[in-house]
Amino acid sequence: MKLTLSILKAATLVVAMTVGLGLLMAVVWGALDWMRCFPAPVPVLPDFLQTTSRYVPPAASAAGPLEGLAVAVMNWYNLTFIGATRFGSGLGGLAGAILALALVGSARARYPAVARVVAGLLGGAFIGGRLALMLGSFPRTFLWGTICGAVTGAAMLAASARESIPELPEAEADY
Amino acid sequence: MPYANEARAPLYQLKAAPGAMTRLALGSSLTIGTLICLPDAFALLPVVPDVLTWAVRLCGLWLTAIILWFLGFLGLLCLARAAMGPVIISEAGVKLWRLGKTIGWSSIRALGTEEQKLFARLFWLKRPVLRLTLYTGGQSGKLKTQFLPSFIFSSRQFGALVRYICQRVTGTSPRSAHVLLFSSPADLDLLKQLCCRSQRARLLLSIVIAVGLTVFLGRKAVVNYNFNDGSRAFRQADYRTARQRYALATQLEPTFAAAWDQLARCEFRLGENQAAEIHWRKALALKPDLAEAKLGLSFLYMQRRQFGQARELIEQTVRLYPSHLPARVNLACLYLYTGRTTEGVALGERLLAEEPDNLRVRCVLAQGYLRLGRLEQAANTMAAQDRRALEPTSRPFYNLVTAEIELVRGNLEAADRLLLPLAGQFPGTAEALVDMAELRIAQSRYAEAEKLLARARAASPGNPWPGITAARLARKKGKKEQCLEELSAVLALNDEDVRALAACARLYYDLGLKDKAAELARRSLAVEPATPDALFVMGAGQEKSQ
Numbered sequence: 030m031k032l033t034l035s036i037l038k039a040a041t042l043v044v045a046m047t048v049g050l051g052l053l054m055a056v057v058w059g060a061l062d063w064m065r066c067f068p069a070p071v072p073v074l075p076d077f078l079q080t081t082s083r084y085v086p087p088a089a090s091a092a093g094p095l096e097g098l099a100v101a102v103m104n105w106y107n108l109t110f111i112g113a114t115r116f117g118s119g120l121g122g123l124a125g126a127i128l129a130l131a132l133v134g135s136a137r138a139r140y141p142a143v144a145r146v147v148a149g150l151l152g153g154a155f156i157g158g159r160l161a162l163m164l165g166s167f168p169r170t171f172l173w174g175t176i177c178g179a180v181t182g183a184a185m186l187a188a189s190a191r192e193s194i195p196e197l198p199e200a201e202a203d204y
Numbered sequence: 205m206p207y208a209n210e211a212r213a214p215l216y217q218l219k220a221a222p223g224a225m226t227r228l229a230l231g232s233s234l235t236i237g238t239l240i241c242l243p244d245a246f247a248l249l250p251v252v253p254d255v256l257t258w259a260v261r262l263c264g265l266w267l268t269a270i271i272l273w274f275l276g277f278l279g280l281l282c283l284a285r286a287a288m289g290p291v292i293i294s295e296a297g298v299k300l301w302r303l304g305k306t307i308g309w310s311s312i313r314a315l316g317t318e319e320q321k322l323f324a325r326l327f328w329l330k331r332p333v334l335r336l337t338l339y340t341g342g343q344s345g346k347l348k349t350q351f352l353p354s355f356i357f358s359s360r361q362f363g364a365l366v367r368y369i370c371q372r373v374t375g376t377s378p379r380s381a382h383v384l385l386f387s388s389p390a391d392l393d394l395l396k397q398l399c400c401r402s403q404r405a406r407l408l409l410s411i412v413i414a415v416g417l418t419v420f421l422g423r424k425a426v427v428n429y430n431f432n433d434g435s436r437a438f439r440q441a442d443y444r445t446a447r448q449r450y451a452l453a454t455q456l457e458p459t460f461a462a463a464w465d466q467l468a469r470c471e472f473r474l475g476e477n478q479a480a481e482i483h484w485r486k487a488l489a490l491k492p493d494l495a496e497a498k499l500g501l502s503f504l505y506m507q508r509r510q511f512g513q514a515r516e517l518i519e520q521t522v523r524l525y526p527s528h529l530p531a532r533v534n535l536a537c538l539y540l541y542t543g544r545t546t547e548g549v550a551l552g553e554r555l556l557a558e559e560p561d562n563l564r565v566r567c568v569l570a571q572g573y574l575r576l577g578r579l580e581q582a583a584n585t586m587a588a589q590d591r592r593a594l595e596p597t598s599r600p601f602y603n604l605v606t607a608e609i610e611l612v613r614g615n616l617e618a619a620d621r622l623l624l625p626l627a628g629q630f631p632g633t634a635e636a637l638v639d640m641a642e643l644r645i646a647q648s649r650y651a652e653a654e655k656l657l658a659r660a661r662a663a664s665p666g667n668p669w670p671g672i673t674a675a676r677l678a679r680k681k682g683k684k685e686q687c688l689e690e691l692s693a694v695l696a697l698n699d700e701d702v703r704a705l706a707a708c709a710r711l712y713y714d715l716g717l718k719d720k721a722a723e724l725a726r727r728s729l730a731v732e733p734a735t736p737d738a739l740f741v742m743g744a745g746q747e748k749s750q
Contacts, residue, residue, distance in 0.1 A: 061264050061268050062264070063264070065264035065265055111527045115525075124275055165493060166520065166523035194292070196218070197217065197218045197293060197368065
């Protein structure tokens with residue numbers, strides 16, 4: 030039970046930080062793009078209801094259900110994060126995922142090895158997938174990027190469990 | 205982990221503090237962001253109409269630079285922290301970084317801390333910012349220096365480290381971190397020399413950084429100014445000047461993908477298609493998701509009738525940016541180029557509903573209507589455009605479509621007035637040359653039409669329309685054999701355009717080869733059921749059979 034809770038906590042932390050920072054930076058970047066292109070009208074907010082485009086992207090050839098899922102995820106992302114919000118969401122999401130992984134990796138006492146590996150899988154998958162999207166909307170590249178990212182993330186967080194050396198006791202006052 | 209030498213077993217570690225790294229990234233982002241934006245303040249001048257626009261855009265650029273620097277630098281610091289590892293203190297000595305040697309306590313002959321006032325001021329850091337210098341040496345008498353900055357640690361951590369080292373080296377525990385302690389008075393002269401040398405080296409480094417920064421910022425100002433000035437010239441359709449500006453920007457900054465894209469755009473408009481293709485490919489190599497470069501290249505492929513490559517690029521762009529209007533306009537163009545006119549018109553109508561002010565959408569839609577034989581709808585679509593709002597870059601396409609409408613209406617003078625400058629301005633564009641040839645045929649100026657068609661063939665060898673127009677001309681002149689030869693040559697091109705198939709069907713029908721005409725018309729109608737020429741052929745065939 031305790032282990033399950035730790036896993037849930039670590040996973041929630043990674044997802045919340047990735048999504049939260051991704052959304053925040055999407056809006057920030059939309060606003061910054063509006064300023065950089067002033068007075069031209071540019072989208073500031075992500076298009077969650079997908080009202081801006083009435084166009085459905087051409088169906089990419091999906092070889093199986095996994096590729097079909099990748100296409101659906103990519104289409105949702107591409108339709109939602111329009112204009113500069115796309116870059117912002119990527120930047121924020123990557124920063125959030127890296128920060129969350131760093132937090133989980135450094136708090137060894139709170140997260141056991143399994144929880145760290147799960148967090149590494151989630152955060153790494155997001156990082157790999159988003160980096161693959163920079164190359165284009167290719168389902169196989171996206172899947173490979175996601176898988177490689179997940180494996181790397183999990184391996185890095187698993188390797189972070191090392192013998193701990195005590196910290197140098199801090200001075201009583203600032204210098 | 206067992207240590208071969210127990211004395212080297214770590215007693216304590218001192219890791220760089222995330223809070224201190226964040227403060228450094230934030231402070232440096234303010235200074236660097238401001239410095240980076242200085243050239244932009246100057247480079248924005250050619251493209252802004254008033255002070256408010258300049259201020260808002262500059263503010264946007266400044267905030268962008270700050271955020272990007274903050275996140276990028278913080279990421280680098282985190283990477284460096286992970287790579288360098290913590291400071292390790294053991295019974296044997298202190299190890300400053302992961303791959304460094306352990307500095308034995310007995311080999312530390314002196315240590316000192318200096319305040320970095322300028323650094324602290326430049327990067328908005330809480331003072332004092334110190335640098336710990338360890339003077340180490342063996343029996344030979346030579347001293348070596350090892351440095352450790354305080355700004356990546358919390359002040360308490362750094363103070364504790366200084367105190368611990370002092371305690372181990374000299375047996376004293378100073379109250380302040382500002383220290384210069386040495387174990388032997390004989391080292392004093394050597395220490396003075398080292399300090400002077402260190403100060404000179406720092407001065408030299410400061411000069412190098414100042415010169416480097418000035419060169420970097422100056423170069424950036426020149427690059428951005430030229431890019432913006434090029435964009436101003438481009439908007440005025442002065443493509444030669446724009447090309448010069450973009451070429452200079454790419455020479456100075458070869459990794460500037462947007463400048464390569466714009467350079468290619470100018471070259472394409474000037475008819476230098478090979479150079480344009482190379483530069484668009486370069487832009488895509490630098491930035492694989494640059495939509496503008498993908499679309500420019502796709503349009504070039506459409507003109508070359510390489511529809512497969514064009515389709516791939518457009519679909520990639522549409523998947524990446526489904527609401528990107530120019531990508532969908534290019535898709536509508538592709539539908540028209542391949543004769544799938546109904547789909548092109550349907551998409552054009554949707555796009556015009558989304559952006560009624562977009563001239564390119566309007567022109568594509570009008571062309572679609574015209575190809576479906578809906579002349580009045582085409583004319584009305586173009587008439588709704590305010591002529592005064594035309595931008596110089598859009599005027600050629602507007603004039604081409606208007607001329608095509610006038611040509612169909614039989615207003616040859618008006619069509620001539622519009623097409624003549626276009627054929628001169630874009631000598632390598634087959635579309636304008638073919639329209640001009642059609643006009644000359646309608647005016648019975650056949651010799652001129654032939655010359656124009658020869659130019660169109662040379663400009664676009666894979667294009668079936670010069671051949672189809674030449675066949676029409678031959679038929680008009682009563683040369684049936686020549687007309688059939690032209691049609692055979694057109695069909696041998698195997699072009700994807702089903703409208704061209706329908707045009708051939710119509711010509712075969714007019715020449716009395718009705719079976720051949722019906723076969724081509726059927727092939728055309730299988731893809732596009734509304735092509736007027738194919739419908740005519742099939743309709744006439746059915747009437748006859750009844």
